[in-house]
Amino acid sequence: MPPLRLLRFSQLDLPAWDACVARARQPVPYAHSWWLQATAGRWDALVQVASDGRYLSVWPLPAKWRPGGRQVYQPPFTQQLGLLSCVESAPAIGPELPQLARRYARFYTQLNEANGLPDVAKDFAVEARQTYQLDLSSDYQTMRAGYCADYRRRLLRHEAAAAPLAVTNLPDAAPLLALFQQTKGPAAGLRPRHYARLRRLLAELHSRQLLEARAVRQPETGALLAGALFVRYRSRLIYLFAAASDEGKKAAAPVLLLDDAIRRHAGTPGLVLDFEGGMLPAIARFFANFGAASVPYAALSFTSQRPWYLKWMR
Structure with missing residues (x-):
């Protein structure tokens, strides 16, 4: 099999790249060229190229110039990258990394969950990360029985209310981004450039019919x-x-949104809900309360020890 080669962005065949990602054994949408262009702009990559020009394996390495x-x-809004391969004999992760x-x-890169934990500890700082996932192949009632008792009680009270809150489609994500900026934005450290990248990404997802936007509104005021x-x-x-106002949190609107997603997709064979988070204990508990299980993946980091004035040498 051909080896992995380091290519710069200008050397990449993007149609061949996306064809490989679409066929890859690892379902990682973050690695598509349109996702990376929205969130990073340009990237280097390790690529395994067949004799006929097809890409057999890809590993995106978003890169930027900084002092030093x-x-x-x-990149932001990109949980996992790592090595993706559409052949069984995928290259090993590790030997060429140092x-x-x-x-x-x-x-610094976050691998995908299928990559496992490479044996590079002597050269890299390896961080064990986790996301939470829920298998959606069971029917809704079975899945709901797996919620924590408090969530089941909240849903029963909500369903018994004279005017229960409704979960509806959200045609325009702009109000949701504004709500996030008002609530979580300052603590999350997101700047205007991050929201611009998110808007570009949402436009790409919408154009490909991959985006589902849902909302809970106050019935009287909207x-x-x-x-x-x-x-x-x-x-x-x-x-x-996701984002929620203080009033929305009191009304358990985030629970309603996730229950709605589970209800709509329950009974789909092979479909997994990836909560895309769980590093913070409170967030991990929130996801686990829906019956989700922790799934590990790794992050690798390495800092060159050369003086700054020699960093340009390659």
Whole structure:
């Protein structure tokens, strides 16, 4: 099999790239060229190229220039990248990494869950990360029985209310982004450029009919209590982005949104809801309360020890 080669963005065949990602054994939408162009702009990559020009394996390495040299980083709204392959005999992760990482002043990447934990501990700092996932192949009532008792009680009270809150489609995500900026935005450290990238990404997802946007509104005023954006891609339903007002949290609107997603997709063979998070204990408990289980993946980081004035040398 051909080896992995490091290519710069200008050397990439993007149609061949997307064909490989679409066929890859790992269902990772973040690796598509249109996702990376929206969130990172340009990227380097390790690519395994067949003799006929097809891409057999790809590993995106978003890179940017910073004082001190070129850095590989994880773009916003991009949970996992790592090695994706559409052949069974995929290249091993590890042997070429130390030499590759030394080409950069800093190297940080989050692998996908199928990559496992590569044996590179002596050269890299390896961080064990986790996301939470829920198998949606069972029927809704079975899945609801797996919720924590408190969530089941809240849903029963909500259903018995004279005017229960409704979960509806959200035609325009702009109000949801505004709600996030008002509530979580400052603590999350997102800046205007991050929201611009998110808007570009949402436009790409919408154009490909991969985006599901849902909302809970206050019945009398129409005010947005909470909203969530989901990405439906192959065997994954990804909980990409969400926000809730204080009133929405009191009304358990985030619980209603996730219950609505589970209800709509329950009974779909092979479909998995990826909550796309769980590193914070409170968030992990929230996801686990729906019956979701922790799924590990790894992050690798490496910092070159060369003086800054030699970082340009490759």
